Amino acid sequence: MEATTNDQYLCFTCGTPPEEVEDREVKKTACPRAAKLLQEFYDAKISLDTTFPYWYTRTWIKEEGQHPLVRRGLAMKSAFSHLEAAIRPDEILVMSRNKYVRGASITPWTANEFPLSDEERARKDSKKASNKALEEVTILATGGGVVSESTPEVLSMARRYGMRIEEHAALIEICRYWQNKSAEDTCWKWGTLHPEYDTLVNFKNAVLMAADMEYGNRHGRSVTNYQIVFEKGFQGMIDRCKELIAANVGDGTAVDKVAYWQATIYAIEGVQTWVRKYASEATRLASIEEDAEQKVVYEAMAARLEWISSNPPRDFMEALQLHWTCQLEVYNEMQGSGFSPGRLGQVLYPYWKEDIDKGSITREQTLEVLECMRVKYTELEIATCAGTTGILAGNTFNNICLGGVKPDGSSAENELEYLFIQAAINCPTVSPTLSIIYDGRLSNAFLQKGIECNKTGCGMPAWVSNRVGIEYCMKNHSCEGITLEDARAWSVGGCLEIQPGAVYDNKIGAGSYSSSGINFINVPKILELVLFDGVDPRTNVRVFPATGKKYETFDELMDTFKAYFGKVIQIFEETYNMKVSATFELDQPLLFSALSADCIEKGADIDHAGSRYNRCFTTWITGQVNTANSLASIKKNVFDDNAFTLDELKDVLLNNFGFISALDTGNFSMMEQTKNVSDPDWERIHALCMRAPKFGNDDAYVDDIYVQVADCFLESVEAITDVFGNKWCASMLSVGTHGPLGQADIASADGRLAGVTLADGGQSPYPGTDQNGPYAVLSSATVIDHTNFKNTQLNMKLHPASIKGNMGSAKMLDMIRSFMDNGGFHIQFNVVDSRMLKDAQENPNNYRDLLVRVAGFTQYWCEVSKPIQDELIARTEYEEV
Amino acid sequence: MMCDKCKDCTNLSARDVFNGVCLISKETVSIDAPVCKKFVRADKCKYCSKYIASEKDSNLGTCDGDMVYPDLAGCEDFILAE
Numbered sequence: 001m002e003a004t005t006n007d008q009y010l011c012f013t014c015g016t017p018p019e020e021v022e023d024r025e026v027k028k029t030a031c032p033r034a035a036k037l038l039q040e041f042y043d044a045k046i047s048l049d050t051t052f053p054y055w056y057t058r059t060w061i062k063e064e065g066q067h068p069l070v071r072r073g074l075a076m077k078s079a080f081s082h083l084e085a086a087i088r089p090d091e092i093l094v095m096s097r098n099k100y101v102r103g104a105s106i107t108p109w110t111a112n113e114f115p116l117s118d119e120e121r122a123r124k125d126s127k128k129a130s131n132k133a134l135e136e137v138t139i140l141a142t143g144g145g146v147v148s149e150s151t152p153e154v155l156s157m158a159r160r161y162g163m164r165i166e167e168h169a170a171l172i173e174i175c176r177y178w179q180n181k182s183a184e185d186t187c188w189k190w191g192t193l194h195p196e197y198d199t200l201v202n203f204k205n206a207v208l209m210a211a212d213m214e215y216g217n218r219h220g221r222s223v224t225n226y227q228i229v230f231e232k233g234f235q236g237m238i239d240r241c242k243e244l245i246a247a248n249v250g251d252g253t254a255v256d257k258v259a260y261w262q263a264t265i266y267a268i269e270g271v272q273t274w275v276r277k278y279a280s281e282a283t284r285l286a287s288i289e290e291d292a293e294q295k296v297v298y299e300a301m302a303a304r305l306e307w308i309s310s311n312p313p314r315d316f317m318e319a320l321q322l323h324w325t326c327q328l329e330v331y332n333e334m335q336g337s338g339f340s341p342g343r344l345g346q347v348l349y350p351y352w353k354e355d356i357d358k359g360s361i362t363r364e365q366t367l368e369v370l371e372c373m374r375v376k377y378t379e380l381e382i383a384t385c386a387g388t389t390g391i392l393a394g395n396t397f398n399n400i401c402l403g404g405v406k407p408d409g410s411s412a413e414n415e416l417e418y419l420f421i422q423a424a425i426n427c428p429t430v431s432p433t434l435s436i437i438y439d440g441r442l443s444n445a446f447l448q449k450g451i452e453c454n455k456t457g458c459g460m461p462a463w464v465s466n467r468v469g470i471e472y473c474m475k476n477h478s479c480e481g482i483t484l485e486d487a488r489a490w491s492v493g494g495c496l497e498i499q500p501g502a503v504y505d506n507k508i509g510a511g512s513y514s515s516s517g518i519n520f521i522n523v524p525k526i527l528e529l530v531l532f533d534g535v536d537p538r539t540n541v542r543v544f545p546a547t548g549k550k551y552e553t554f555d556e557l558m559d560t561f562k563a564y565f566g567k568v569i570q571i572f573e574e575t576y577n578m579k580v581s582a583t584f585e586l587d588q589p590l591l592f593s594a595l596s597a598d599c600i601e602k603g604a605d606i607d608h609a610g611s612r613y614n615r616c617f618t619t620w621i622t623g624q625v626n627t628a629n630s631l632a633s634i635k636k637n638v639f640d641d642n643a644f645t646l647d648e649l650k651d652v653l654l655n656n657f658g659f660i661s662a663l664d665t666g667n668f669s670m671m672e673q674t675k676n677v678s679d680p681d682w683e684r685i686h687a688l689c690m691r692a693p694k695f696g697n698d699d700a701y702v703d704d705i706y707v708q709v710a711d712c713f714l715e716s717v718e719a720i721t722d723v724f725g726n727k728w729c730a731s732m733l734s735v736g737t738h739g740p741l742g743q744a745d746i747a748s749a750d751g752r753l754a755g756v757t758l759a760d761g762g763q764s765p766y767p768g769t770d771q772n773g774p775y776a777v778l779s780s781a782t783v784i785d786h787t788n789f790k791n792t793q794l795n796m797k798l799h800p801a802s803i804k805g806n807m808g809s810a811k812m813l814d815m816i817r818s819f820m821d822n823g824g825f826h827i828q829f830n831v832v833d834s835r836m837l838k839d840a841q842e843n844p845n846n847y848r849d850l851l852v853r854v855a856g857f858t859q860y861w862c863e864v865s866k867p868i869q870d871e872l873i874a875r876t877e878y879e880e881v
Numbered sequence: 882m883m884c885d886k887c888k889d890c891t892n893l894s895a896r897d898v899f900n901g902v903c904l905i906s907k908e909t910v911s912i913d914a915p916v917c918k919k920f921v922r923a924d925k926c927k928y929c930s931k932y933i934a935s936e937k938d939s940n941l942g943t944c945d946g947d948m949v950y951p952d953l954a955g956c957e958d959f960i961l962a963e
Contacts, residue, residue, distance in 0.1 A: 054949075167940070170953075
């Protein structure tokens with residue numbers, strides 16, 4: 001057998017790297033307090049706690065017969081009220097999801113299946129279209145805090161979470177109670193209302209789609225709105241609900257509204273009790289603390305927590321603590337990810353400015369607590385099945401946006417935001433990720449601060465275009481009457497979704513929500529279905545009826561591809577509308593809604609269009625660059641040059657060009673594959689496929705095909721309306737899906753081998769194929785109109801030497817400006833020497849704190865799965881910009 | 882008779898399902914480690930007078946007819962068993 005790097009066709013470096021491995025230029029250290037907390041994080045394993053689901057379920061059972069909203073509110077109140085308060089040494093900002101540092105909880109009313117045994121899962125109705133097929137091809141990370149193996153005291157669940165054996169029996173009892181009641185177990189039944197539901201089941205079995213996101217991880221990709229709670233405090237929000245109940249109780253049509261307000265009151269009361277438990281614990285710790293300085297910290301903490309349990313914040317520290325409490329309550333309330341803090345630096349700025357001006361806080365103290373905040377965010381975990389975990393790659397996608405403009409159009413940057421960036425420079429943490437909303441009105445100093453942060457290699461900030469963001473909002477939320485001020489207040493929800501803002505007295509809040517899960521479609525699989533007459537060649541699942549069609553021209557083949565693409569999207573979105581409607585009655589986001597713009601005033605939660613802006617249902621795609629490359633290869637080789645026939649291509653694809661599948665070699669990039677059959681004809685076809693035009697080189701031959709794929713996607717997505725009567729939205733990013741979805745695909749006509757990870761992002765070239773320099777990549781990436789998409793995503797890998805010094809910084813900023821000026825929306829960078837990543841893969845223990853940018857998020861290298869690690873190593877490294 | 886462990890102490894801040902930090906000594910300890918002289922029993926269901934252990938499964942019990950598990954933190958009705 002012959003191992004090959006495929007380097008006769010691919011070039012994984014653009015330019016010549018320095019002889020010696022080079023570290024990142026900017027390296028700082030966290031303050032002592034944050035460093036200790038960070039070490040505690042490094043030492044912590046991801047752990048499940050049963051307290052929240054236990055009390056939620058117990059109360060839910062007791063309250064049977066109540067209005068569904070009130071029942072949920074009471075269950076929520078009970079669950080929050082019974083959470084334990086866990087304060088750790090060195091903390092200033094406190095509260096965690098539960099008693100563990102990296103604690104998560106299962107929400108079995110949403111998804112109850114994955115904790116059950118394989119036997120119990122197997123008994124489920126086969127029509128359910130479970131995540132099983134996806135889980136089978138999903139390879140998860142095993143390093144860092146991951147608990148991938150069980151011990152006598154601890155069970156490994158979903159190959160990621162540790163659970164105490166003492167709690168397992170209770171959790172299973174709870175999950176069994178939710179059988180046939182949970183969103184997971186009921187929504188698919190609603191889906192069967194659709195005449196083509198069986199086709200959707202085949203989509204899932206063929207891994208044409210990622211996972212069942214209508215329940216698991218449905219919530220998120222949103223921006224948390226703090227303005228209401230900052231103005232009223234928790235008690236003020238309760239009082240407002242009481243006023244609205246009193247004003248509407250006599251209206252016979254307002255029964256659901258009254259139930260909503262009452263449920264909200266219960267849920268907030270639960271949070272208040274939870275916060276007060278922390279205040280009591282801080283008081284207790286102060287009483288037993290011997291260190292005088294730490295005693296003062298505990299006493300201040302207790303006073304702060306007691307105050308914010310009812311009242312609006314009076315200063316920066318109270319505002320920071322209250323925002324964190326709100327983040328946690330949202331994560332505990334729902335199974336979701338990507339509840340971004342949005343324009344947090346701008347929301348907190350008035351409190352901080354007042355404190356700085358009167359001398360009650362210093363910049364050093366601010367930096368210290370911001371670094372501690374970063375550790376808290378990095379601790380966040382969510383509990384999902386292995387399939388979803390593979391997609392999310394262990395991240396929770398909390399995005400802070402910096403810069404941009406104020407509602408009046410002036411630059412929004414402020415001094416506190418510099419400290420936000422400095423905290424990310426100092427403290428090697430994955431969350432919150434930072435995005436700079438690039439606008440020509442931002443100062444050069446501010447932009448350079450962002451570049452300095454990029455140079456640490458932490459993968460942030462990402463750079464997003466203010467112009468595209470505002471245009472997207474004005475264009476796509478015009479049906480909801482969006483104002484220019486709210487559009488200017490836009491922010492990034494989750495890793496990259498454009499979400500309009502909500503302006504309150506010229507203050508920036510968040511105005512939208514995303515109640516659709518991250519539903520990724522595996523685009524290369526659609527081309528496989530075209531080539532193999534409706535059958536998935538990996539599983540032999542028939543997805544579409546046979547037609548026996550023979551393609552005489554490329555246009556005929558392209559027409560079938562577009563028809564299949566449209567059909568996949570149509571069936572997915574239509575069945576999703578039905579399925580998600582079932583979940584609306586089970587996991588109403590009471591607390592997130594209470595924070596959201598307009599929900600309380602309207603008397604409707606976000607699942608019932610309570611938000612100010614509700615056009616949010618979104619479909620994502622993965623592998624579109626591989627698909628465009630494959631279509632270009634077919635066009636050129638089969639139809640233009642007659643170099644081989646479609647039948648010959650199909651044969652060689654089924655035989656993986658003579659190579660061993662990546663699933664068998666365990667190597668998931670094209671950098672290192674193994675050939676086991678040397679057939680001259682297969683080698684000839686493979687060479688032609690590899691040499692066909694590739695996206696990312698400013699080559700119109702393939703870029704035009706990419707545009708056709710993107711246009712087909714957009715038109716198909718927007719042809720369907722969501723449950724609120726708005727058009728669905730189209731998104732192009734990958735998160736971690738390019739790993740497992742690639743593992744489910746056979747070899748493709750672009751030369752990619754079976755099981756190899758797909759291209760990341762939305763516009764990132766396939767690793768090793770972009771050989772015309774970075775500006776050619778930018779050119780290809782801007783062939784589409786980015787303002788049509790809820791997000792787009794371009795990732796690039798730069799060698800640290802390529803942007804070294806002031807000149808390097810200037811070049812990098814020029815490149816960003818060029819991309820934005822040409823209509824690009826988002827660009828982010830890995831600044832790393834690929835050889836360092838290779839060494840880290842071989843010696844992970846030496847690189848616990850090594851950060852890499854994946855696709856919309858940063859992750860610790862050791863907590864990235866092998867398929868994504870391989871792709872990151874293979875991504876084209878630019879030696880010059 | 883159950884044997885107390887560090888995880889049953891009110892002064893243990895659990896880091897994860899394996900280890901925690903003793904809030905008295907500030908040291909990392911295994912949560913399954915035997916307790917020290919400064920042990921203060923945390924309010925847990927298994928220590929409550931209302932807790933009835935299951936005969937079938939030592940990790941399950943009942944409280945006023947509701948299923949509970951022994952390590953669950955005690956609720957507002959917790960009364961230390963004699």
